[in-house]
Amino acid sequence: MTNIALDLVGQATLVLKRAGEVEGTGRSEDALAFLRDAREYRNALMLELPNGDFGFTMIRQYLFSVFAMHQWDALSRVGDADLAGIAAKALKESRYHVRHAGEWVVRLGDGTDESHARAQDALDSLWPYTGELFMSDSVEQALAADGLAVDCSTLKAAWDADVNELLAPATLRRPADAYMQRGGRSGLHTEHLGHMLAEMQVLQRTHPRAEW
Amino acid sequence: MPATRASVYTALDSVKDPEIPTLSVVELGIVRDVEIEGDAVTVVITPTYSGCPAMRVIEDDITAALNASGVAEVRIKTVYSPAWTTDWIGQAAREKLIEAGIAPPQHSGAHHPVQLKRREPVLCPFCGSPNTSLRSAFGSTGCKALHFCNACTQPFDEFKSI
Incomplete structure (x- = not known):
């Protein structure tokens, strides 16, 4: 898990650095990670x-990871060369995460009764949190139309196919698609994110501009 | 004496990966290019993994090695595309890995489906046996996986292919 976390922190560092450059206000990747409040975060609720x-x-x-793999794959073909390069690199790492986690899903699902x-x-x-991964908004659709981003809703079919293929050997039943939670992508989070950020941001909040 | 490509590469050959000290950053394919402009040398590098904790040390080591070889101004440029692949590790370097007890990466097969794909057996770097089993998908560092040789009962690292 810590090795996967290391990959994800690395990917986040590169993407936030690029976001800071595009934004043009001089915010570094650290400023974006450590000095934003929960309402400014746009992560999917599942992840918090x-x-x-x-x-x-x-x-x-x-x-x-299956979602991330398909998203990085699509992002590796966007018009921004820096983002496409980061995505091509992250794609390889995500493939390994899918394989690792997928093997565990089969082992646990097809393991003991417990x-x-x-x-x-x-x-x-977790199922009610999967729908949000594929909800795009007007900003994302406009960027996708210009070839600068990926419309997440277009990734659903590939995700479904991969997940269905794995659930069979894992002997797990695919839940029905019913009400799907949403909010993270527009900054409305569960109560868990604030607690997590308090823990993760305490050093920068207490000692601004500290470096280590 | 002004730096030449040959002198720069000779200096870079002495810079080892801190997590795999048997290989230099050139052999690993981390160094993508060298640009010489007067007294300044720019070394173009690419990270092995997005979150590789060794990259900062590698940058410092490259600067120190070139400074020691007489280059006054060293610039490091990081590129992400094309993404690093273990396929860039050459044959000689693979043999060095085996000598160090690390199974070299298999061909990355980046375009093959990944899910539950059965791979070629990983050969034990100590006795060469194909009778080995994966113990952990992540080993002593993020870029390695931990295997066990059922023939000579020796655990060993495999350089993950990406």
């Missing part, structure tokens, strides 16, 4: 939920 048990953690990792029950519970709890 507490870790739960190992089954929950790995199933979330799998559901998200691991199967926990894996199915985790999948059922």
